[in-house]
Amino acid sequence: MTEKKLTGKIARERIQKMSVPxxxxxxxxxxxxxxxxxxxxxxxxxxxxxxxVIGASTLKPTMPSKCMVGVALTVRNMVQRxxxxxxxxxxxxxxxxxxxxNLAQADDVIVIQxxxxxxxxxxxxxxxxxxxGEVGAIVSGGIRDVSHSxxxxxxxxxxxxxxxxxxxxxxTVEINGDVEIEGVRVACGDIVLADSTGVCFVPMARAAExxxxxxxxxxxxxxxxxxxxxxxxVADLPTNA
Numbered sequence: 333m334t335e336k337k338l339t340g341k342i343a344r345e346r347i348q349k350m351s352v353p354x355x356x357x358x359x360x361x362x363x364x365x366x367x368x369x370x371x372x373x374x375x376x377x378x379x380x381x382x383x384x385v386i387g388a389s390t391l392k393p394t395m396p397s398k399c400m401v402g403v404a405l406t407v408r409n410m411v412q413r414x415x416x417x418x419x420x421x422x423x424x425x426x427x428x429x430x431x432x433x434n435l436a437q438a439d440d441v442i443v444i445q446x447x448x449x450x451x452x453x454x455x456x457x458x459x460x461x462x463x464x465g466e467v468g469a470i471v472s473g474g475i476r477d478v479s480h481s482x483x484x485x486x487x488x489x490x491x492x493x494x495x496x497x498x499x500x501x502x503x504t505v506e507i508n509g510d511v512e513i514e515g516v517r518v519a520c521g522d523i524v525l526a527d528s529t530g531v532c533f534v535p536m537a538r539a540a541e542x543x544x545x546x547x548x549x550x551x552x553x554x555x556x557x558x559x560x561x562x563x564x565x566v567a568d569l570p571t572n573a
Contacts, residue, residue, distance in 0.1 A: 342428035349508040352405045353521035362543045363401045366550050368527040376545045384533035386514050391489040391531050394478050398487040399527040402441035402467040406520045407432050408506040409446045420500040428504035438465035441524045445511035446473025450498045455480025462486040472513045489526050
């Protein structure tokens with residue numbers, strides 16, 4: 333197979349995987365069927381001893397009504413070593429999330445270990461990601477041009493919003509390696525579910541196990557809601573295990 337043409341924004345040896353591993357058929361659809369289920373997934377992951385949950389007070393959604401399920405395509409950024417005024421004057425732009433967009437497949441989520449206080453993704457980047465079939469992005473760090481990303485229906489969960497550009501300040505040092513998002517280690521290919529309550533990163537190797545238990549919990553909660561709606565006295569309501 334011919335290797336995909338690259339943009340050249342990052343050295344080929346810094347791209348750990350040229351494509352994100354694809355989940356088993358039906359897996360993403362199964363997680364999507366749960367709806368806004370970060371709470372359920374958090375409980376299930378606790379039961380199974382899996383870390384990977386971050387609250388929406390830390391990773392804040394630009395579109396709170398959205399629920400996003402996809403596969404992690406990872407990007408790691410660092411601060412450039414040169415002084416920003418020198419890099420801006422010479423137009424030295426070492427950001428390479430566009431290479432990630434170039435490699436993206438439908439249902440991918442761009443997951444960026446970014447730089448705080450600086451934009452790691454702007455409106456044109458989000459617009460490009462939407463065109464590529466991505467379902468959204470998670471950014472540990474700043475983003476900007478939120479109205480633009482909203483206008484193209486590209487949800488982002490980030491720790492900050494700032495107009496300060498990363499073009500002259502940030503260097504992308506790796507794509508599709510492991511990243512750390514607010515203390516959580518995330519691998520290329522992990523399943524991502526994000527909603528108005530938080531973000532869950534589910535290791536691909538355990539995704540089917542998590543989904544099976546989450547479906548059972550989700551069904552049990554739906555049954556409990558029906559009992560509540562029926563007017564059953566509080567003292568007679570089923571309790572949580």
